[in-house]
Amino acid sequence: MTDLLDVKVSNFEGPLDLLLHLIYKNELDIYDIPISLIADQFVEEVRKLEDIDIEVAADFIQMASYLIYLKSKMLLPQQIAIEEGIDPEEERFIFAQRLIEYSFYKDVAVLLKEKEFFAQRNLIRESSITLPVTFISDDPYKLAKSFFSLMEEGEEEIKTVVKDTIDLSEVVKYLEALFQKEKNILWDRLLSIASSKREAVVFFLAVLELVKQKVVDVLQGSNFDNFMVVCNG
Amino acid sequence: MDNERQLFYATLFLSGKLVSIDFFRKIFDPINLENRLIDYAELFNNLNLGIQIRRVADGYQMVTLSELYDNLVKFFGDKGENLTKSMLETLAVIAYKQPITRVEVDEVRGVNSSAAIRSLLDRNFIKVGGRKDVPGRPLLYVTTNSFLEYFGMVDLSDLPSFREWQEMKG
């Protein structure tokens, strides 16, 4: 009995949990709770509240004050109670119903805990397995085809490597002829003639060379604008 | 073996997750389908392969036998944390009284349930199922299929009714 008395409020989910514990400990009939006894024991437990956060403490204190209220009503002479329109027995009944309902959910929680335990023992695979869409075509023969085709190509053809350089002086000559013919050309158009980035760079260098030689002038509205190459000839 | 049965097993194997009966209704002849699926699951489970088909929530799921848990959990145990006492209690109240507001849960439990409800929402065991038509229009909570799946239940009738519980208590 002393073990059961030594309770810590923080071990309980809330005041209803503590109340059920007290009823169980005193071997009381939940349908016929001696309010006075329970109220006193409950208040005693709440007095021990120390290291408990305010919000949880508030729930316990609220229950304690309700129990004290209920206890005082129970002590009223029946005559006065009737005059004041209070039926202590009905309040006690509602209180019991509330405890019984809570007791039901508390038991369901225990049942859920069991179900959790057993359900977790059935292991599942969280990720689904995907099927490769290319399943049918990805057989080893596809590899063989890729490889041996490459090998055959290598045997049949002698690859000629084209030297990939652009001669600046040739480009200068080409552009000079172009400017003589067209008189003025926007840089954009030259860019569109160039077949690669490298060629575009060489075009730009060629234009600079022609400016230096005073063959052309360059006109530009403002920074980063497109510019016009104008032939001086 | 007929093709439908093989496809049922193959689908559950590939998915790993719960596959709803609705899914099978779309790919198989829906007439009398549920009875056939129950048969297929039973035939499979009778083979006792260490793998099982369990009926859960709104569908079926392929899982390993619970007897093998201790051997397998070392390599494949990647479970989330177990639910706390206050989460279980809150879930119990919501399961029976859904749709229910947070304040109504608080009243039944006698304590504030905000933290528990938040955790349950995070774990996808409950979801918001509308608002209650009272001043303030508070949110209403309902349980999800993930809740049933997690506890290995087909539906809420797997839990005892209040009357059954009272009789049990004597």
Added chain:
Amino acid sequence: MDNERQLFYATLFLSGKLVSIDFFRKIFDPINLENRLIDYAELFNNLNLGIQIRRVADGYQMVTLSELYDNLVKFFGDKGENLTKSMLETLAVIAYKQPITRVEVDEVRGVNSSAAIRSLLDRNFIKVGGRKDVPGRPLLYVTTNSFLEYFGMVDLSDLPSFREWQEMKG
């Protein structure tokens, strides 16, 4: 059914991927293990459940029956699995000439293969298998078990020989 056989099936189910014989050697009695695993796989496959255990590379994998592919690919097909032409070509060169350096692959293909090699490393179809003992000590590439698995081969001897390929071409 004995526990080892159930554990074998349950492990393959939970993994979903290739599980190496080395893994089973650690959890089962290694003596004569390979023969037992072959038996277990055969017993399972004879049930004709639409799910199969195939021996691949250095292990076992649970997969769906290829006859069900067309029915299942609609729901479980992964479009991201396609190999590009340059990846396939690079993989073919590495498969036949491994171990091989990147420069050697480039020479065979006549184009730079850096990007393809990077993608193949990402897909785990090839891996670094050491360095070549020449100036600069370039990395050598070899194919992996995932590569074998993807192409449904047990080992590299399943690659068609030049003669076989010529015959196939007709």
